[in-house]
Amino acid sequence: MSDVITIRAKTIEEAVSKASEHLKISPQKIQFEVIDEGYRGLFRKRPAIIQVFVRKSVRKEEESPTTVDILSAPSKAKIQSEYGTVWVKDGKIFCKNGSYQYAMLTPCDGLTLTVNGQAVTGTTIVAEEDVIDLELHNHLRETKISLTVSEDQMQVLLEIVPGYSITRSLKDMPPSRELTLEVMETRTVKTSITEEMVYQELEKIGVKMGIEHDEIKRACRSREPIKCVIAKGYDPIPGRDGVFELVSQKRREEKEQFIITDTVDWKERFSLPSVQAGEVIGYPVAAKPGVNGWNVFGHEVPAPEVKELTVLTGTGTILHGENRKLVATEAGRIKITQHPNNTLGFSIIPQYVHNDNVNIRTGNIRFHGDVFILGNVEDGMIVEAGGNLHILGRVSNATVRTGGDSVINGAVTGSTIICGYSNLVWDNMLPHFKSTYELIIQLINAIRQLESNKSFSRQDIAKMGLQPLIKLLTEVKFKELPSHIRKISGFAKNDKEIFDSEMQLIVDFLEKAFLYFHPLVSDLGQMESLVARMESIIFAAEFDSNKKMNINVQSLTNSKVISAWDVEVERFCYGSNIQAKGTVRVKEQLRGGQVEAGHFVKVKEIGSISGSSAVVWVTNSDGYVQADQVWPDTMIRIAQLTKKFIHEESSVFMRINDQGSLVLR
Incomplete structure (x- = not known):
């Protein structure tokens, strides 16, 4: 070198x-x-x-x-x-x-x-x-400023990066044979932005409203880079859609008659309290328009549109007088159905009170409203309630089916309990109903396109009707439509009691139009009306399917329980099968049988020392199983991961961790 x-x-x-x-x-x-x-x-x-x-x-x-x-x-x-x-x-x-x-x-x-x-x-x-x-090389960096208007033109963001100067001087150094020079640097912040300059920039871009003078002053005095909002528009004040107001404060505060658990949200589980015939339930309150706002450029920003409340009266209700008060024409519990466009449907679910046991002498009970049984339900009997069900006694070797919640104060032995039956039916039928709705819309659009074609003859439709064209399109382009309609028809015929007359008319029209190609289906107006009615039913079905129908029983022995949401057993569960979309709680022992829940299962003790095996399954991957004691031969499954217990375990909290593994605690 x-x-x-x-x-x-x-x-x-x-x-x-x-x-x-x-x-x-x-x-x-x-x-x-x-x-x-x-x-x-x-x-x-x-x-x-x-x-x-x-x-x-x-x-x-x-x-x-x-x-x-x-x-x-x-x-x-x-x-x-x-x-x-x-x-x-x-x-x-x-x-x-x-x-x-x-x-x-x-x-x-x-x-x-x-x-x-x-x-x-x-x-x-x-x-x-x-x-x-x-x-010596000195350096000067100018101050940077930028103004940004938000996409909605409701804010102006000011960003200032102060400039600076670097002054260098030569460092004194003692005599040396070989010397490397060194410099010293002095950095001085220099901001050249004034408040007046910011106001001029705002004026250039046309900002007129909501200028924040204090923020401008703070930004111009800052010695560090700063971002701040220096102009804010005035947000519109939303109005209020039309609402339904209950007449009585007592009605607003009243809860339903029987409680399943203190943690249940009553607003999700029940509608309005019970009423008597002739009682005024409430009245619609007009919508209140909002107040328009202004953006930073001084342009008016309209407040969101409000919707007036539309009240639809069903069984047992009428609108009376100039104030359109909702009046019950019969006694029962109010049922509210929510429809699109701020529309509420009201009807009265009647209530039936049975003062004795249900047995061969009294016969089975089938009632489309709420049912209160003050005695027991004995062997071989059937109880079906369209609404809620409350049984004060026990249920033995019987079948109980409800459209709402079920509370059974006594023991349940050898019986089948199904809660929220209509919800469970709709869970299976709704996919076919929605597919049918979408296919019919596509079919209507296809007919509209054909009508706009010059080579298409409208005279043929006028003479022969729509049936030949509907049949042709169904057989060629919409082949899956008849299959969905047959599924819907099967559900409607097997469970007639859970579908109202409106639904029965829709099913009848679907069969005539797309299975039998009936000549009464003569124009597109009929099909468009059908689509509108189906849309309303889909909205109501989805709304109802979100209601949490629950079962509360004293104990279960060799029984089958299906719930549209939660199941709570106050004491023990022996040799029974439970299926719940929500959660399952057993406050004492769970021995034998199978339990399936959507979210979690909480039990004091699973299995037994004598080897009474049990299977517990939580279908959601973020669910869990919690138990104070788990005995051998118990199988617990979370989503698709399963563990069989060989030894006794205590304080079990089984879940899937972030790595996708099944953990015990």
């Missing part, structure tokens, strides 16, 4: 001689390259410059440090003066020549070093006769 040094002198020969003296080697051993031959005129002189290449090994061999060490102290001082030095004082560079060697100077970042008019980028030799100039 070799070093490169730069030598300046009057001539090339003198530069070689200076290099020889500096390096302590003979001129013949010096390797150099001529950078500038120099010039000496009458009025202008330019030094000769050479670059000398020196092998490091040669320098080390010829420096002879051993000889220096044996010299006396006075000799050392003499030798020290033989070497050139360079130093910095008060921002200026000074140098002193040595007898045998010149000082060496290296520039640093942040300045430009020139020696005798030549810029220096690396290490160079300097002498007293050299003209050394220095230029």
